[in-house]
Amino acid sequence: MSIIDLTSMGEPQSDLRKELNDRLTKLQDEISEYCFQCGKCTSGCEAHKLLELEPHKIVALLKRGLINELVNADVIWTCMTCLKCRERCPQRVAPVEILFALKNMAVASGKQIPGKYTGMLQSILSIGLIQDIQQTTTRSNKPVKRDELSLPPLSKPTDVAKFQAGIMKIAMEKV
Amino acid sequence: MKKKYALFPGCLMPTEQYAYELSIRETLPLLGVELVDVEGFSCCGEPMKSVNQLLTLYLSARNLAIAEKHHLDLFVPCAMCHLALTECQYILEKNPAMMERINGMLAAEDLKYTEKRHIAHTVDLLYDEIGIEKIKEQVKKPLHGLKIAAHYGCHILRPSEIGRIDDSENPQKIEAILKVLGAEPVNYPQKLDCCGAPLLTNLPESALTKTGQKLQAIQEQGIQAMVDVCPWCHKMFDSRQTKAGETVAAKLDVPVLYLTQLLGLAMGISSEKLGLELNLSPVQKLQEGGAK
Numbered sequence: 001m002s003i004i005d006l007t008s009m010g011e012p013q014s015d016l017r018k019e020l021n022d023r024l025t026k027l028q029d030e031i032s033e034y035c036f037q038c039g040k041c042t043s044g045c046e047a048h049k050l051l052e053l054e055p056h057k058i059v060a061l062l063k064r065g066l067i068n069e070l071v072n073a074d075v076i077w078t079c080m081t082c083l084k085c086r087e088r089c090p091q092r093v094a095p096v097e098i099l100f101a102l103k104n105m106a107v108a109s110g111k112q113i114p115g116k117y118t119g120m121l122q123s124i125l126s127i128g129l130i131q132d133i134q135q136t137t138t139r140s141n142k143p144v145k146r147d148e149l150s151l152p153p154l155s156k157p158t159d160v161a162k163f164q165a166g167i168m169k170i171a172m173e174k175v
Numbered sequence: 176m177k178k179k180y181a182l183f184p185g186c187l188m189p190t191e192q193y194a195y196e197l198s199i200r201e202t203l204p205l206l207g208v209e210l211v212d213v214e215g216f217s218c219c220g221e222p223m224k225s226v227n228q229l230l231t232l233y234l235s236a237r238n239l240a241i242a243e244k245h246h247l248d249l250f251v252p253c254a255m256c257h258l259a260l261t262e263c264q265y266i267l268e269k270n271p272a273m274m275e276r277i278n279g280m281l282a283a284e285d286l287k288y289t290e291k292r293h294i295a296h297t298v299d300l301l302y303d304e305i306g307i308e309k310i311k312e313q314v315k316k317p318l319h320g321l322k323i324a325a326h327y328g329c330h331i332l333r334p335s336e337i338g339r340i341d342d343s344e345n346p347q348k349i350e351a352i353l354k355v356l357g358a359e360p361v362n363y364p365q366k367l368d369c370c371g372a373p374l375l376t377n378l379p380e381s382a383l384t385k386t387g388q389k390l391q392a393i394q395e396q397g398i399q400a401m402v403d404v405c406p407w408c409h410k411m412f413d414s415r416q417t418k419a420g421e422t423v424a425a426k427l428d429v430p431v432l433y434l435t436q437l438l439g440l441a442m443g444i445s446s447e448k449l450g451l452e453l454n455l456s457p458v459q460k461l462q463e464g465g466a467k
Contacts, residue, residue, distance in 0.1 A: 046369040047374075050381055051378070077225070077377055078374070078378065078381070079373075080329075080369050080374055081224070081329070081330075082369040082373075083329055084329075084333065086333065087334050087335060100224055101228075103226070104225070104226065104227055107225075107227065108227075114377040115378070116376045116377070117223075117225065117226050117377070120222055121223060121226060124223070124234075128217035128218060129190065129217065129218050130186040130222050131187075131190050131191075133189075134190050134191040136191055136414075136453060137455075138452040138453055139452055139453075139454065139455055139457075139458075140452070142452075144453065146193060149193050149450070151189070151196055152212050154190070155184055155189070155212065155213060156216065157217050158214055159284070162283055162284045166237065167230070167280075168283075169279070169280040170227070170230055170280060
């Protein structure tokens with residue numbers, strides 16, 4: 001099984017896109033009822049000052065149905081998932097959840113996934129974890145690895161084939 | 176009575192943030208917590224949420240099902256993992272159709288999620304379950320008024336709707352623990368600011384800028400040290416402090432420790448056993464200052 005099955009970089013997954021589209025449409029309906037653009041989400045947004053993410057504008061654009069434009073915008077990948085927008089919204093709108101759905105849609109639409117997400121996913125598929133044991137150093141630059149610290153063995157999937165078979169079902173279901 | 180937990184290590188702590196694991200394994204058993212090592216856990220799924228939320232849910236449910244198989248509650252020291260697993264429980268409880276769908280996939284590994292188990296994090300385990308009184312009994316070397324900034328991390332505080340470990344806007348549990356260790360917790364305006372780690376994957380420079388800004392503010396306020404309770408936060412504030420300083424054009428010099436390391440020092444455990452030589456921030460400043 002390859003990473004393509006999960007991220008559909010090869011061929012677009014129409015069922016996955018349909019499900020995400022349904023989720024976004026549902027979010028759009030909810031927002032239209034509730035969000036009154038108070039801007040509380042943006043005032044607390046950790047990515048606002050640094051990266052110009054404005055959650056209230058994301059919500060406003062979704063409200064107007066501009067899903068494609070949002071999916072193609074780099075700014076959706078600046079969210080730090082601090083969850084303050086979801087916590088503080090007086091109307092229980094959750095911009096962070098909208099951003100997750102938009103990013104999932106970008107991936108399902110076969111857009112290039114930014115940064116190290118692909119590498120992390122590949123690592124999960126092969127060993128179950130985002131990375132294997134790393135060598136670190138002490139303050140005095142002495143190299144150290146897990147097994148030198150009398151820590152027990154790493155907990156990770158014991159039967160990798162079965163583990164992959166489970167994840168494969170997500171790809172086959174084309175969720 | 177001993178409290179028994181499966182230790183859910185996640186990815187980051189057991190593969191590079193060894194000091195957290197060492198200090199957890201040194202301190203918690205002395206406070207009456209039995210940690211059980213369970214084979215077969217995987218990533219919690221949280222790092223994949225931007226890519227595929229169903230994958231996140233699946234991986235979380237998988238880990239919960241493994242704990243369930245062993246009839247164990249979970250101790251989850253990573254804030255990211257703690258959020259993923261708690262949120263998974265919350266979603267599956269509310270959505271039986273999703274639970275069925277996930278269980279259909281889990282069958283590939285002969286696993287099944289059926290019931291909610293307790294998921295503890297370091298802070299609520301210490302404050303709510305072990306309790307301040309019991310910690311007090313174990314303090315042998317009080318920290319003598321050491322001024323400390325507590326950093327909770329976003330994911331253990333929000334969203335409160337699904338049940339988090341402390342008040343989302345005014346958390347005080349770490350402060351209460353610091354006080355009983357003899358330290359002086361300092362209130363500071365940047366307390367709820369993010370460490371930046373979630374951006375490490377795709378915008379590492381910006382991630383480090385967030386880290387640098389918070390550390391710089393702490394340094395300027397004359398706070399002597401920071402404690403954190405998440406391997407991601409610690410990776411930013413401690414392991415990458417020098418780099419973070421470069422992004423804000425500051426020479427940062429803030430000792431950063433895991434809460435469990437500071438707890439261990441106050442309990443009289445040697446700095447070697449607590450992995451203190453693995454901290455890359457200048458923690459020796461505290462030992463020179465008598466906090467050892």
